[in-house]
Amino acid sequence: MGRIGEVQAPVATRDALARGRLRASLVPDLLVEARRIVNTVIAGWHGRRKRGIGENxxxxxxxxxxxxxxxxxxxxxxxxxxxxxxxEWEAAHTVWLWADPSPSMLYKSAAASVSKESRALVLALALAELLSRSGERIAWPDLTDPFTARNGAERIAAQLSHAAALPAKPDLSAIRRFCDIVLVSDFLDPAEETKAWLDVLARHGVRAHLIEVADPAEETFPYAGRTEFTDPETGDKLTAGRAEMLAEEYRLLYKARREELAAWCKRLGWSYTVNHTDRLASEALVRVHMAMTVEGGHAGLIARGNHTGSIANRAGKAVA
Incomplete structure (x- = not known):
């Protein structure tokens, strides 16, 4: 049986310099890809679309x-x-952007066109480009303070290129009310941990938009026979004699994790979007734009692409 997936550019997680150099080599190409995607959706991207102080x-x-x-x-x-x-209201709005830099995001299956890390960075940079063109203030937790610039995506890309190490989960306590934040990750940690991390945003009155980047193999669990799974976060290994016997429970757990996070976001007036790495990145941009332009929040939006299966732990990031 051929390989279903692999971790892209495997680098020891403790080697921060190597990870920084890897990111630096990827970011310029990803910025170009982000701008290409922006050009396909910019016609439908409008301003704040609400009544207020402005000249237009x-x-x-x-x-x-x-x-x-x-x-x-x-x-x-x-x-x-x-x-x-x-x-139209034209007061500058602050939008924080973040893409998960953890090793689990390096996973890419044979069914996907890009790794999860690549897709997450493209989405974040594309949003930076769109928001900058709209005159909004943008920022990246633990990397930049809020700023306004027409070349906002390029400035963030340069900062990412020179960041030797980024925290797996940045400090969000400095983000205050009336801001938006877009978080792009696989969100495969237990739902309770993710909610505990993001609870500070809810308490501060921040409106969040979660984009779950999912590899198709993580949802469908196409593994069979003797399979060795590796946790990219810890290096722990699990060998299954008949991997197909785990598939049903695995999908149920994955689905439960996603639905719990989506329901939680809905209660808070946040949005939750799923973008698969075998689908177009522009699909997620359109949905997030819709959520951000709804005044007063948005009722937990779930975009599933064309997949219905699910998973819940890091076994889905395995190398088989």
């Missing part, structure tokens, strides 16, 4: 008694209704 016209709407907005008499003269002119 947004919409006409019927006047209601007590409305403090100024009546547009020219538009009102066209028919029997009275209209007011709304401008």
């Amino acid at each position: 016209f947004w919409q006409f709407r019927p006047y209601v008694e007590g409305d403090s907005s100024r009546i547009d008499w020219r538009r009102s003269a066209r028919d029997d209704h009275t209209y007011v002119r709304d401008r």
